[in-house]
Amino acid sequence: MMDHAASHFLIMSERLLTISSYLTYCLLIWMTRFVVIKSNGLSNSILYKMKNADECTETCSILLTLGETKSLWKLKPLPAKNLTFIVAPCSSKVSWSVRWYLPQENTTIDSVLKEGNGQVIVEETSDSLMYVTVTRRGFYVLALRAVKADTRVFLRSVEDDDLPPFLQVNQSSHITIENRRKGTLTFHWSPSVLDPKWTDFCVVVNTRGPYHSFCAANEDKNALSSWTQSFPDGGHSVALDPKWKKYVTAWKNVAENPKNYFQMKCKVGKNRRTFKNFTEHVRYFVDIFYRSNNVTYNFPLPYASKTFVHQEPSRLIKLRDGKVTTVDLTRLHGKAVFKYKTSRSTVGNLTFVIIPCKWAAEIEVSRQQKHQEGVVQHRAQITNAYRLTLPHVQPHQIISLKISYLGNFDNSQHSSNIEVLASTNSTTLSKFPVLPASATVYEFKWLRTCRSVTVGWVPVKRLPSESPVSYCVYAFRRDPDDDWDPSPDQCKPEARTKDISSLAAVECHRYSAENETNRTSPFVMTRKINRLRPNFSYSIQVVVKVQDGRSLSYDRLAVQTRRSCKSLTMS
Numbered sequence: 001m002m003d004h005a006a007s008h009f010l011i012m013s014e015r016l017l018t019i020s021s022y023l024t025y026c027l028l029i030w031m032t033r034f035v036v037i038k039s040n041g042l043s044n045s046i047l048y049k050m051k052n053a054d055e056c057t058e059t060c061s062i063l064l065t066l067g068e069t070k071s072l073w074k075l076k077p078l079p080a081k082n083l084t085f086i087v088a089p090c091s092s093k094v095s096w097s098v099r100w101y102l103p104q105e106n107t108t109i110d111s112v113l114k115e116g117n118g119q120v121i122v123e124e125t126s127d128s129l130m131y132v133t134v135t136r137r138g139f140y141v142l143a144l145r146a147v148k149a150d151t152r153v154f155l156r157s158v159e160d161d162d163l164p165p166f167l168q169v170n171q172s173s174h175i176t177i178e179n180r181r182k183g184t185l186t187f188h189w190s191p192s193v194l195d196p197k198w199t200d201f202c203v204v205v206n207t208r209g210p211y212h213s214f215c216a217a218n219e220d221k222n223a224l225s226s227w228t229q230s231f232p233d234g235g236h237s238v239a240l241d242p243k244w245k246k247y248v249t250a251w252k253n254v255a256e257n258p259k260n261y262f263q264m265k266c267k268v269g270k271n272r273r274t275f276k277n278f279t280e281h282v283r284y285f286v287d288i289f290y291r292s293n294n295v296t297y298n299f300p301l302p303y304a305s306k307t308f309v310h311q312e313p314s315r316l317i318k319l320r321d322g323k324v325t326t327v328d329l330t331r332l333h334g335k336a337v338f339k340y341k342t343s344r345s346t347v348g349n350l351t352f353v354i355i356p357c358k359w360a361a362e363i364e365v366s367r368q369q370k371h372q373e374g375v376v377q378h379r380a381q382i383t384n385a386y387r388l389t390l391p392h393v394q395p396h397q398i399i400s401l402k403i404s405y406l407g408n409f410d411n412s413q414h415s416s417n418i419e420v421l422a423s424t425n426s427t428t429l430s431k432f433p434v435l436p437a438s439a440t441v442y443e444f445k446w447l448r449t450c451r452s453v454t455v456g457w458v459p460v461k462r463l464p465s466e467s468p469v470s471y472c473v474y475a476f477r478r479d480p481d482d483d484w485d486p487s488p489d490q491c492k493p494e495a496r497t498k499d500i501s502s503l504a505a506v507e508c509h510r511y512s513a514e515n516e517t518n519r520t521s522p523f524v525m526t527r528k529i530n531r532l533r534p535n536f537s538y539s540i541q542v543v544v545k546v547q548d549g550r551s552l553s554y555d556r557l558a559v560q561t562r563r564s565c566k567s568l569t570m571s
Contacts (some may be wrong), residue, residue, distance in 0.1 A: 023151065053399070066147075071142060074103065075138075084159075085131060085134075086131050086155065089212075089216075092147070092151035093147050095124070095145045096142060098140055099143075102137075121134060152219070173303055175286055183277055187286060187288075204221075205261065205285070207260055207285070210307070227478055259295055261277070288303045314335045316337050317337065324423045330416040342393055342396060342397045344396065349390065352388045354420055355490050356405075357489050360406040366399070366402075368398040381406065384487075385435050431546050443455050448559075451565065452529060452530045454526060459525050469510075471527075472545070476502045477502050478497070478538060480537040489553075489554035507527050538559050539558060541553055
């Protein structure tokens with residue numbers, strides 16, 4: 001009997017506990033109804049509104065004026081599921097906070113808020129997406145305030161066992177860019193792991209700056225669309241068309257500057273989009289947002305972003321064996337790609353002669369067999385005439401030479417041309433002198449007088465079978481206050497020699513490789529330049545010329561004669 005009574009007691013206790021829990025839940029629900037009634041008849045929705053706030057459904061849109069604070073509250077009756085609040089500012093930074101209250105019986109929401117003893121869950125200021133997940137039951141109050149300018153804010157609350165799946169998606173997907181044709185680019189990104197076939201991707205490309213939220217981009221899109229609808233001849237390229245100048249007022253300088261650009265494209269399930277009308281050397285911002293078509297999780301979120309400066313793909317320039325090709329890099333935006341294709345009978349070494357006129361360049365040479373990837377053979381930075389030999393070239397190979405200038409050059413002062421020769425013929429190559437690694441002219445200062453200077457340089461290398469070369473040493477008068485640039489214009493090394501007004505002296509002599517036959521180390525050639533004036537500044541230039549061939553210049557040297565012609569004597 002005792003066991004039966006105890007068992008009956010336990011069963012009744014469990015039932016009473018269940019009934020008690022149910023009554024507690026009903027009481028909490030009743031309190032909620034009471035709070036709603038006592039709070040000026042506020043409607044019961046997913047996010048309950050406070051004073052002057054918009055009525056919210058699953059996603060709230062609230063307009064905040066600068067300095068104004070709006071609050072919303074939500075009841076979480078049971079701690080069974082997590083509650084996540086999501087805030088997405090549009091066009092300006094928003095300060096937001098979440099406070100937690102555990103209301104007592106017969107307490108109104110107004111009285112709870114007046115007490116001000118809620119526990120702070122989060123306080124943050126940002127113009128990007130923000131969210132927080134809470135677990136305890138009770139009242140949660142969100143306070144929103146615009147801190148820099150008027151802005152619209154989108155809010156969302158989600159109840160789930162874990163973090164909402166659409167917030168778990170990796171938001172750092174890599175964007176790759178594919179050049180299709182002039183001014184046209186295709187953007188690729190990795191598909192979403194969250195319903196990849198049923199995910200909307202929206203791609204926004206603009207020149208103003210990155211978008212931290214989809215609503216900010218959508219506001220600009222709607223503004224442009226309203227201008228286009230008012231003036232239907234414009235189409236989607238309103239931001240690029242100067243005829244819209246008098247209509248566009250909200251977006252400053254859009255019509256005046258054709259580099260301003262805004263386009264948005266959305267597509268279900270696709271992980272690539274193509275855009276047109278890109279301008280060379282303009283910085284663009286790409287932002288990708290995604291949204292699942294699942295009704296529960298259709299809040300648009302950032303997915304990937306990228307910043308780039310648009311560069312048109314380089315045009316291939318064909319090289320012919322033994323023929324010099326001259327290219328103006330200004331027209332090619334500072335980059336050029338040369339291609340040399342070997343014939344069926346090509347065997348041996350292929351030599352490139354690269355002559356930048358007056359600037360530093362970076363070169364890259366790659367070798368590619370038919371239907372195979374190219375392999376980089378050589379990289380270098382050059383500041384003067386440069387020679388490169390590729391050994392053991394085979395038939396049907398494609399040799400690519402990429403050249404790009406380093407730094408910035410001023411077209412009004414510097415020549416932007418470059419000369420390139422590719423040849424397998426030694427006779428053709430012998431017409432181009434090979435400057436030493438350091439094409440420097442030196443002065444022997446202890447030999448300096450009031451009317452002369454003595455200079456020296458390392459001669460070019462020549463084979464006995466090759467044509468002789470001649471050296472001419474020029475002295476030009478110069479103003480010591482002028483900016484000094486030692487780099488010569490290799491495309492026109494003798495151009496200045498025709499300037500009789502500044503030419504002070506010139507000495508030329510012929511040199512044969514026979515003089516160097518038995519030498520094991522380089523020697524220095526010297527020349528004394530006479531007929532100069534006391535205390536004058538001069539520019540010395542040494543030009544080497546191959547008989548019936550090309551001329552090249554050593555780096556220029558700045559010198560100054562002695563002030564006095566009196567001989568120094570020992571006292």
